[in-house]
Amino acid sequence: MLSPAAQHRQQHDVQLQVQREQATHDAPIVAAVSAEHAAGNDYRLMHIRLDxxxxxxxxxxxRDRANQMKHSILPHYWGYCSAVISRNTTKPDSIITRVCIWCFDIGEISNGLLLAEFALGRYLPKPDGYRHTPSPAGFKRNLAETLAETLADTVLKSQTPHNAANHLLHLMELVKQHDITDHINAKLHRAYAMxxxxTDSDTAIQHYTESNRLRPLASIRKAIERLEKQRGQQR
Known part of the structure; x- marks a missing residue:
């Protein structure tokens, strides 16, 4: 029979073992909670900066001075955006959305598309088959419409629209399952045609024609006629 001192030591050892096992069991949970807490703090701090x-x-x-400012402030957001994408969180993030729009505004389209793909992928299809995204803060359009119109406007104003052809095609693929107005869809097709x-008059005519179907414009009909005339001369 164990002495009272030995019984006490045995009881103490059992308690220590239980505590060690509990700590080992809780470690992943504690780590996950800590990571979530840190991510929440990062979001709050970045949102203060964003506001x-x-x-x-x-x-x-x-507009020119505003875009110059966007060029200067965007680098402050890259680390946060990279961390959010690496966590692959399922929650929409208003900071990601705003930075994405700024990227499109100033022509940093590759970075903008990376953020757009992440942001638009957070929204699942509704029963009607389309993905419905809310409007970003400060915008009247929903997210898909805002991104599509922002990039289309940037390309339509550009002196070198051909540089954005692949980027436009990528965005068109991203938004085609989302519910966007015919007006913006027409603008997207017109930008891609331009x-x-x-380099590809047949494809340009096809997208100009689709744009004109969605929103008839005299300028688009003239562009189609010009391309058809050029195509006829080449043949």
């Missing part, structure tokens, strides 16, 4: 940058941009009347007009 401040949005206010500063809203005070600038010149981007490929110098």
């Amino acid at each position: 401040d940058d949005v206010r500063r941009l809203a005070s600038i009347r010149s 981007a490929v007009a110098s």
Whole structure:
């Protein structure tokens, strides 16, 4: 029979073993909670910065100066965006959305598409078969519409639209399952037609025609006539 001292030591050893086993069992849970807490803190801190940058941009009347500012502030968001994408969280993120729009605004289209693919993929199809995304804060369009119109406008104003042909095709694939207005869809097709007009007149005519079907414009009909005339001369 164990002495009282030995019984005490045995009881103490059992308690230590139980505590060690419990700590080992809880370690992944604690780590996950800590990571989630850290991610939440990162989001709150970055959102404070984002709100401040949005206010500063809203005070600038010149689009050119505003885009210069976007060039200067975007690097501050890359680390956060990379971390969110690496965690592959299922929750939509308003910081990712805003940074994506800024990328399209200033022509950093490759980075914008990376963020767009992540952001648009957070929304699952509804019963009607389309993906419905809410409007980003400060915008009237839903997310898919905002991204499509922002990139299309950037390309339509560009002096070198052909440089964005592959980017436009990528975005068209991303938004085709989303519910967007005919007006914006037409603009997207028109931008792509303009981007490929110098290298693939047949494809350009096809997309100009689709754009004109969705939103008839005299300028599009003239562009189609011009391309058809060029195609006839080449043949």
